[in-house]
Amino acid sequence: MSSTNETLIVPVSQAEKRQKRALVRGRVGLTAYLIFLLLPIYWLINMSFKTNAEITSGLSFFPQQFTFENYVKIFTDPTWYMGYVNSIIYVSLNMVLSVSIALPAAYAFSRYRFVGDKHMFFWLLTNRMAPPAVFLLPFFQLYSSVGLFDTHIAVALAHCLFNVPLAVWILEGFMSGVPKEIDETAYIDGYSFPRFFVKIFLPLIRSGIGVTAFFCFMFSWVELLLARTLTSVDAKPIAAIMTRTVSASGMDWGLLAAAGVLTIIPGLLVIYFVRNHVAKGFALGRV
Amino acid sequence: MNKIENNKAWFLVLPVFILVAFSAIIPLMTVVNYSVQDIFDPSTRYFVGTEWFVQVMHDAELQAALLRQFVFSLTILSIEIPLGIGVALLMPTKGKAASLGLILVAIPLLIPWNVVGTIWQIYGRADIGLFGAALNAIGIEYNYASNPTHAWLTVVLMDVWHWTPLVALLCYSGLRAIPEMYYQAARIDKASRWAVFRYIQLPKLTNVLIIGVLLRFMDSFMIYTEPFVLTGGGPGNTTTFLSQSLVKQAIGQFDLGPAAAFSLVYFLIILLVCWLFYTIIMNMQNDKRG
Numbered sequence: 177m178s179s180t181n182e183t184l185i186v187p188v189s190q191a192e193k194r195q196k197r198a199l200v201r202g203r204v205g206l207t208a209y210l211i212f213l214l215l216p217i218y219w220l221i222n223m224s225f226k227t228n229a230e231i232t233s234g235l236s237f238f239p240q241q242f243t244f245e246n247y248v249k250i251f252t253d254p255t256w257y258m259g260y261v262n263s264i265i266y267v268s269l270n271m272v273l274s275v276s277i278a279l280p281a282a283y284a285f286s287r288y289r290f291v292g293d294k295h296m297f298f299w300l301l302t303n304r305m306a307p308p309a310v311f312l313l314p315f316f317q318l319y320s321s322v323g324l325f326d327t328h329i330a331v332a333l334a335h336c337l338f339n340v341p342l343a344v345w346i347l348e349g350f351m352s353g354v355p356k357e358i359d360e361t362a363y364i365d366g367y368s369f370p371r372f373f374v375k376i377f378l379p380l381i382r383s384g385i386g387v388t389a390f391f392c393f394m395f396s397w398v399e400l401l402l403a404r405t406l407t408s409v410d411a412k413p414i415a416a417i418m419t420r421t422v423s424a425s426g427m428d429w430g431l432l433a434a435a436g437v438l439t440i441i442p443g444l445l446v447i448y449f450v451r452n453h454v455a456k457g458f459a460l461g462r463v
Numbered sequence: 464m465n466k467i468e469n470n471k472a473w474f475l476v477l478p479v480f481i482l483v484a485f486s487a488i489i490p491l492m493t494v495v496n497y498s499v500q501d502i503f504d505p506s507t508r509y510f511v512g513t514e515w516f517v518q519v520m521h522d523a524e525l526q527a528a529l530l531r532q533f534v535f536s537l538t539i540l541s542i543e544i545p546l547g548i549g550v551a552l553l554m555p556t557k558g559k560a561a562s563l564g565l566i567l568v569a570i571p572l573l574i575p576w577n578v579v580g581t582i583w584q585i586y587g588r589a590d591i592g593l594f595g596a597a598l599n600a601i602g603i604e605y606n607y608a609s610n611p612t613h614a615w616l617t618v619v620l621m622d623v624w625h626w627t628p629l630v631a632l633l634c635y636s637g638l639r640a641i642p643e644m645y646y647q648a649a650r651i652d653k654a655s656r657w658a659v660f661r662y663i664q665l666p667k668l669t670n671v672l673i674i675g676v677l678l679r680f681m682d683s684f685m686i687y688t689e690p691f692v693l694t695g696g697g698p699g700n701t702t703t704f705l706s707q708s709l710v711k712q713a714i715g716q717f718d719l720g721p722a723a724a725f726s727l728v729y730f731l732i733i734l735l736v737c738w739l740f741y742t743i744i745m746n747m748q749n750d751k752r753g
Contacts, residue, residue, distance in 0.1 A: 191650075202552075206553040206554065206564075209546075210567060212624070213571065213624065213628070215593065215594075216582045216586045217582065219582075219585065219586050219593050220581075220586075235591070277482060280476075281475055284476050285476070287466060287467065288466055289466040290468070290469060290470045290471075290476075291473070293472075296480070297741075300479070302737050305681045305733050305736075305737045306730060306733060307687075307705070307730075307733065308685065308687070308706075309685065309705075309707075309709045309710050309726075310709070310726040310729060311490045311494075312710060312713060313494075313713045313719070313722070314494055315486075317493065333482075333485070334486060336486055337483065394573060398576050399576070400688045401688060415575050415578070418578070429585065429591060432581060432585075433585065436578045436581050436582065439575045439578050440573065440578065443570075443573025447569055451562055451565045452565070454565065454632050455636035456636065458629050458633065458678070459674045459675075460674075462744055463674070
């Protein structure tokens with residue numbers, strides 16, 4: 177719209193003033209919210225660099241005796257750092273498994289109608305929404321009886337309960353955005369289905385696959401209830417190690433804070449790449 | 464988009480079906496099996512029919528947990544939805560600031576749930592936490608570990624902190640889908656800020672808000688880890704929600720029968736909301752695709 181047009185209709189000075197005031201108020205509101213959001217995290221980081229003596233002796237916004245001791249302890253003690261390794265192993269297993277089996281299924285849902293497709297799609301959703309607490313005991317018995325208890329694969333499989341449906345839903349959302357003419361053209365050109373799928377279709381939904389992988393990673397990473405129940409020693413996730421050590425060693429706040437900070441980092445590292453798709457992922461691919 | 468009728472597509476879905484069936488149907492059948500039996504040890508069990516269901520429906524503790532659950536879910540929804548819309552309206556829309564805003568707002572969603580509990584456990588303590596100390600400094604004797612009201616409020620505040628970003632992100636992406644033309648038309652009509660929100664932005668947000676409300680309702684309905692770490696369900700039972708009461712019964716007391724019956728009732732409630740979610744979303748999609 178041209179500026180001359182605007183001056184004809186709205187008195188500029190007044191409208192501009194109003195807009196500016198609204199902008200300032202907006203900035204203030206947003207800043208207040210961000211402070212509310214970041215202050216608890218800041219406090220955690222602040223504490224992770226303090227010694228326990230300093231933490232219990234009083235409050236301060238910056239560590240007086242800056243120390244890396246808590247982090248050093250985590251990176252040198254195998255019972256601590258193996259927790260991170262275990263978590264990363266089962267989370268990665270789960271991510272690869274979920275995305276690779278969800279890809280063909282999502283393609284089927286986005287392109288074909290078949291007997292029971294709607295029911296199947298709904299049933300998948302119910303598994304994403306099912307409370308893990310309901311499945312806790314049966315899972316424990318199921319994995320114990322097939323000898324998978326306390327292995328990474330057990331946790332990876334258990335997390336498939338909610339991650340596979342999530343992956344199918346998100347991928348279906350992305351795939352439906354690809355015109356069907358592309359499939360048809362490829363078939364006319366003599367591509368077989370597997371070759372078309374790998375050579376043409378997958379590159380087209382690259383970003384969708386990336387986003388899905390991120391969300392599988394994330395939801396597996398943040399889950400504790402199932403991961404804790406299905407492991408005891410060899411595959412114990414970091415989240416469970418945190419809760420145990422705290423009660424045993426009489427509240428080692430600094431160490432707890434440091435361990436907490438380290439669990440936030442993986443998510444923070446990859447969120448940048450999917451920032452424009454976070455909403456789509458959280459809404460199960462439906463935005 | 465017109466889909467082709469082709470039952471061979473089942474072969475593509477089969478791996479998903481097998482895997483999810485392994486981790487959903489078998490456990491669910493186990494639960495059903497337990498819910499109708501009285502189990503003393505693996506070899507001594509009796510068929511009791513619907514006895515456990517009757518008992519669970521009349522169990523005062525579970526009814527209380529269910530009530531607490533509903534009050535909690537409705538409370539957090541009534542805070543998170545308006546707050547999320549507000550934040551989404553204020554978030555910067557262009558350039559580096561927009562990226563930074565998105566990432567900052569998304570941070571709480573990426574934190575493991577037990578760490579969320581830990582963060583608030585530390586933050587709320589009167590001796591070492593900023594939040595607790597600040598409240599005590601201005602004269603409120605705040606202690607979430609012993610005062611039931613404070614414990615409940617802290618859990619609500621924690622959930623608002625944790626999940627408002629989800630609503631904000633959904634609304635933000637909904638707002639981005641509104642064409643600039645609409646706002647220009649509003650400027651020409653000298654529409655007030657409120658009118659723009661009420662007649663342009665809110666209608667366009669309906670879809671994402673429905674998704675947001677249903678997701679938050681269902682996810683808050685299975686909240687477990689955060690209150691478990693923060694308060695352990697206490698003091699008393701003030702912050703014991705459904706999942707926690709179920710875990711207590713199944714693992715703590717090992718009452719398999721009642722716990723299983725409880726699980727099924729719990730699952731049915733979720734199923735109902737889930738079906739609502741599915742129907743609405745599918746209708747939305749059909750409208751869009753015309």
